[in-house]
Amino acid sequence: MIELHDLTKVYRARGRAVTALDGVSLTVAEGEIHGVIGRSGAGKSTLLRSVNVLERPDGGSVRIDGADLLTLSRDALRAARRRIGMIHQHFGLLGSRDVTGNVAFPLEVIGVPRRDRLRRAAELLELVGLSEHAHARPAQLSGGQKQRVGIARALAAEPKVLLSDEATSALDPETTDSVLDLLRRLNRELGLTILLITHEMNVVKRICDSTSLMRDGRITESGKVLDLLAAPGSELARGLFPLPPPTVRPGTTLLDVTFVGADAATPFISSLARTYSIDVNVLGGSIEEVGDTRVGRLRIELPGTPELNAPQIAHLRESGLTLEIAACATT
Amino acid sequence: MRDHLTVALQETLQMVWVSAVLTALGGLALGVLLVLTDRGGLAPSAPVNRVLGLVVNIGRSLPFIILMIAVIPLTRALVGTTIGTAAAIVPLTIGAIPFYARLAETALREVDPGVVAAARAMGASRRQIVGKVLLREARPGLVAGMTVTVITLVGYSAMAGAIGGGGLGDLAIRYGYLRFETGTMIACVAVLIVLVQVIQMLGDLVVRRLSHK
Ligand SMILES: Nc1ncnc2c1ncn2[C@@H]1O[C@H](COP(=O)(O)OP(=O)(O)OP(=O)(O)O)[C@@H](O)[C@H]1O
Numbered sequence: 001m002i003e004l005h006d007l008t009k010v011y012r013a014r015g016r017a018v019t020a021l022d023g024v025s026l027t028v029a030e031g032e033i034h035g036v037i038g039r040s041g042a043g044k045s046t047l048l049r050s051v052n053v054l055e056r057p058d059g060g061s062v063r064i065d066g067a068d069l070l071t072l073s074r075d076a077l078r079a080a081r082r083r084i085g086m087i088h089q090h091f092g093l094l095g096s097r098d099v100t101g102n103v104a105f106p107l108e109v110i111g112v113p114r115r116d117r118l119r120r121a122a123e124l125l126e127l128v129g130l131s132e133h134a135h136a137r138p139a140q141l142s143g144g145q146k147q148r149v150g151i152a153r154a155l156a157a158e159p160k161v162l163l164s165d166e167a168t169s170a171l172d173p174e175t176t177d178s179v180l181d182l183l184r185r186l187n188r189e190l191g192l193t194i195l196l197i198t199h200e201m202n203v204v205k206r207i208c209d210s211t212s213l214m215r216d217g218r219i220t221e222s223g224k225v226l227d228l229l230a231a232p233g234s235e236l237a238r239g240l241f242p243l244p245p246p247t248v249r250p251g252t253t254l255l256d257v258t259f260v261g262a263d264a265a266t267p268f269i270s271s272l273a274r275t276y277s278i279d280v281n282v283l284g285g286s287i288e289e290v291g292d293t294r295v296g297r298l299r300i301e302l303p304g305t306p307e308l309n310a311p312q313i314a315h316l317r318e319s320g321l322t323l324e325i326a327a328c329a330t331t
Numbered sequence: 332m333r334d335h336l337t338v339a340l341q342e343t344l345q346m347v348w349v350s351a352v353l354t355a356l357g358g359l360a361l362g363v364l365l366v367l368t369d370r371g372g373l374a375p376s377a378p379v380n381r382v383l384g385l386v387v388n389i390g391r392s393l394p395f396i397i398l399m400i401a402v403i404p405l406t407r408a409l410v411g412t413t414i415g416t417a418a419a420i421v422p423l424t425i426g427a428i429p430f431y432a433r434l435a436e437t438a439l440r441e442v443d444p445g446v447v448a449a450a451r452a453m454g455a456s457r458r459q460i461v462g463k464v465l466l467r468e469a470r471p472g473l474v475a476g477m478t479v480t481v482i483t484l485v486g487y488s489a490m491a492g493a494i495g496g497g498g499l500g501d502l503a504i505r506y507g508y509l510r511f512e513t514g515t516m517i518a519c520v521a522v523l524i525v526l527v528q529v530i531q532m533l534g535d536l537v538v539r540r541l542s543h544k
Pocket residue numbers: 011012013018019020038039040041042043044045046047199
């Protein structure tokens with residue numbers, strides 16, 4: 001649905017050049033929620049704004065459902081934008097209009113008759129649960145309510161794609177969750193493809209099907225969230241399930257074990273202890289729901305060097321767990 | 332004296348009213364162009380922006396009294412005469428347009444860039460963004476700026492009166508000053524004060540209406 005190919009963008013300001021995008025390629029399948037995550041300055045906003053060409057990349061191609069938006073004429077590009085909804089970190093609502101007027105605005109832009117606009121706005125406000133605020137001004141709403149207005153507005157022209165730039169960064173955790181749940185619901189009910197950027201791991205964990213990690217204008221890791229979590233050495237796993245820096249006691253081996261889905265049900269620690277008659281220490285970790293799947297990452301301590309633990313490690317790998325040797329004591 | 336005063340007030344109102352309307356149109360257009368052509372604007376163009384900025388600055392740095400004399404040939408070409416209220420409207424408008432252009436530009440710049448980005452993302456055309464977003468969102472600031480401009484026009488119009496434009500300034504000088512009719516002088520000043528008060532009050536009222544709703 002969204003195919004970005006080899007996007008580059010360099011900002012030049014007063015002789016200094018900043019490479020915001022350094023050959024970014026990304027594909028989001030229809031009906032998927034894809035989250036791009038990265039630190040401040042990684043180029044996430046630039047990437048997202050390239051998708052509807054609010055920012056024109058220096059090179060590459062942007063295909064939404066076919067045509068390359070970078071080759072379109074100004075008018076054709078405007079027409080293409082109408083089929084891409086966007087929600088913004090600071091909402092971008094018109095202060096001079098009430099909630100209904102804001103939601104109906106994209107329809108006014110494309111010339112839908114007033115009566116139809118109002119009907120559609122009312123439907124959308126119902127959908128996002130804001131019907132009783134239809135005539136409030138944005139200034140009278142809470143952040144979460146404003147973002148719901150933003151979402152309703154983004155959906156007004158019935159786009160198939162929704163872009164979201166840090167839609168929840170200005171919201172408190174509870175409001176964030178309710179907005180994320182709303183996006184998830186819209187994704188399921190309307191078959192909406194969503195590309196969102198965020199610097200909160202929690203957002204990825206909660207609603208994304210697939211994700212990309214961005215750093216310094218490049219994508220360093222990309223794929224289905226669960227696949228990435230199960231991949232050894234995954235930055236995403238480390239980000240979502242942080243473990244403290246390892247401190248190892250002499251004569252022991254520290255293992256970071258990641259389990260995804262059904263594996264989590266296997267009581268691997270007790271089976272390990274039983275099979276090899278060893279003491280297994282759990283030093284830290286967490287187990288959480290990612291989407292609908294239970295995922296966990298634990299740090300365990302085994303007696304003996306990694307060489308001595310080879311059978312145990314093989315045993316764990318065979319049961320489908322992802323293992324990393326966090327540290328081992330040198331003798 | 333009352334008759335003189337009534338006539339003078341009418342002349343002042345006429346000069347101010349007509350030049351205010353022309354200034355609103357011209358200044359707004361110029362203000363919009365300044366914002367559009369600025370770096371990062373919707374139609375960035377450094378040369379156009381620089382030329383417009385220069386024109387506005389020159390217009391603003393000329394003392395009105397000098398401008399008034401400088402545009403006499405233009406006034407004659409446009410109106411056919413250089414005295415009377417109709418003739419005064421030319422320098423008044425030319426003097427006030429750059430003034431209001433800057434105020435309008437400032438008000439337009441205060442529109443949240445996020446709202447403009449949102450409108451672009453919706454596929455709005457530049458014309459739609461100017462009309463439905465910039466001008467509309469900036470209404471309170473634009474009206475506040477217009478209030479200041481109209482009051483400035485009242486002041487300018489008194490000066491224009493001095494070179495034959497008619498109006499309250501003219502009356503104050505001819506009778507109040509040259510003929511030592513202190514009463515007339517005081518009456519003129521009083522009427523001007525009330526006029527300015529009324530304009531400010533109306534302006535504030537409209538601004539409050541626009542920003543509350
Ligand atoms: N208009 C601009 N002019 C110059 N440099 C810019 C511009 N926009 C972004 N940059 C630079 O490009 C880089 C990427 O910026 P971008 O806004 O895409 O980052 P981001 O990942 O969205 O960060 P954040 O999480 O802080 O929003 C940064 O170094 C930034 O300073």
